[in-house]
Amino acid sequence: MAGYTALVTGGNRGIGLGLVEHLASDANVDIVFAAARQPEKAGALNALVEKFGKKIVPVKMDLNEASAAVCRLLERN
Helix, strand or coil: CCCEEEEECCCCCHHHHHHHHHHHHCCCEEEEEEEECCHHHCHHHHHHHHHHHHHEEEEECCHHHHHHHHHHHHHHC
């Protein structure tokens, strides 16, 4: 049975980062898309990527441009 896929906005700090880690730790979750304006500069998020590997996918997303970002995300799958 396939697990869940999650999209967390603000996945680079605070509550969002904590949620990314929690979801990545859950065996029922297959992949966590962690959205941030500048994921390449998100040190704590990138540390989680190192820890969990391909289960966490950082996604560049600015909610001011949400529709374009969602389209890019859907193209990745």
